[in-house]
Amino acid sequence: MDQPVQIDGSELEGGGQILRIALTMSVLKNKPIQVFNIRAGRSRPGLLEQHLKGVELMKDLSNAYVKGATLNSTIIDFHPKILQGGRYRAPVKTAGSITLLLQVALPCCLFAKEVSELELHGGTNTEMAPQIDYTTEIFKPNLEKFGATFDFDLVRRGYFPKGGGKVLINVTPVKNLKPVTLLNQGQIDKIYGWSFVAGVLPLKMANVMADAAKNTLQCLTNNIKIECYKEDHDIAPNNESGIILVAETDTGCILGSSALVKRGEQSEFTGKKAADSLLKSIRQGGCVDEFCQDQLIIFMALADGNSRIKVGEVTLHTKTAIHIIEKLDESCKFKIVSDGISNIIECIKKS
Numbered sequence: 001m002d003q004p005v006q007i008d009g010s011e012l013e014g015g016g017q018i019l020r021i022a023l024t025m026s027v028l029k030n031k032p033i034q035v036f037n038i039r040a041g042r043s044r045p046g047l048l049e050q051h052l053k054g055v056e057l058m059k060d061l062s063n064a065y066v067k068g069a070t071l072n073s074t075i076i077d078f079h080p081k082i083l084q085g086g087r088y089r090a091p092v093k094t095a096g097s098i099t100l101l102l103q104v105a106l107p108c109c110l111f112a113k114e115v116s117e118l119e120l121h122g123g124t125n126t127e128m129a130p131q132i133d134y135t136t137e138i139f140k141p142n143l144e145k146f147g148a149t150f151d152f153d154l155v156r157r158g159y160f161p162k163g164g165g166k167v168l169i170n171v172t173p174v175k176n177l178k179p180v181t182l183l184n185q186g187q188i189d190k191i192y193g194w195s196f197v198a199g200v201l202p203l204k205m206a207n208v209m210a211d212a213a214k215n216t217l218q219c220l221t222n223n224i225k226i227e228c229y230k231e232d233h234d235i236a237p238n239n240e241s242g243i244i245l246v247a248e249t250d251t252g253c254i255l256g257s258s259a260l261v262k263r264g265e266q267s268e269f270t271g272k273k274a275a276d277s278l279l280k281s282i283r284q285g286g287c288v289d290e291f292c293q294d295q296l297i298i299f300m301a302l303a304d305g306n307s308r309i310k311v312g313e314v315t316l317h318t319k320t321a322i323h324i325i326e327k328l329d330e331s332c333k334f335k336i337v338s339d340g341i342s343n344i345i346e347c348i349k350k351s
């Protein structure tokens, strides 16, 4: 057996993202890895339910030999074999994020031998992770610029702490990914979004969030439409409330933001917080927002050719993604060039 590449999970962001990117690259480059100090930068280090189910999903997808995959484990060995396709389930019993399960599996499914059908359980709209609506309305159109996509069916929403969400994902493999050049943010064409309540929460909360977001964003355009609605009890029985915002520009850029109402927080504050995040991303001149940034790095690395994306401030998640990818893939090198406010992230592929 080859010596595994050593990945220190305490570096930079020090969170679950290091494990996810290492697993994905391990499968795609067919390199065994040992990840140690898993999530050492977090208050509860080691594998939580969401991370563990992510490891198990990757094990199933690639027929891997895995050692150390137990709850709270801080070290795992992962030796991938053949990347297949087919039907897989990841039954997270907590509100662990469904979108982060997709984050680890999607690049592999795109390069699998056959179509993949994923049945993912857990949280659909949770803190510190993309809300499912962010993934489908902001991340997905950005992914499509690389010539790849996925279909989804949101069967049930799951919120903290109960979880219980269910999303079906269907991924058709691609022959290759196209490199992208996204350098001109352009002018804002329109802003739209969704402000929701679920469970027994009153619709008024959604209206207040939407109004606060509109007030903050009207300095950019008058073309703002935010739909306020109450989730159907059958697909979202538990209490939650939040907002997702999307901005489209005349050069085809799609930037977004989102927020959930925290316990004891005024809905007005939540709406303004999401809008401020979008405003910040737009004012920094990037072609993608601060969250899509790190989520696109892996696709830049896997594309057939050099990609360039203009972003605002480079996040620690982005620096972490670049660091781990460069460790596992000698065929690409990232470079960041700053003009003071924005930055161009360039991925150069060695021929």
Ligand SMILES: Nc1ncnc2c1ncn2[C@@H]1O[C@H](COP(=O)(O)OP(=O)(O)OP(=O)(O)O)[C@@H](O)[C@H]1O
Pocket: 013, 014, 015, 016, 017, 018, 039, 042, 100, 127, 128, 129, 130, 131, 134, 257, 258, 290, 291, 292, 294, 295, 317
């Ligand atoms: N509000 C948000 N909107 C969109 N994406 C988000 C948002 N918040 C976080 N993310 C994304 O979720 C991912 C979080 O990675 P991170 O390593 O912090 O999380 P994790 O696996 O939950 O682990 P940990 O518990 O260790 O933090 C990143 O890709 C980040 O861009």
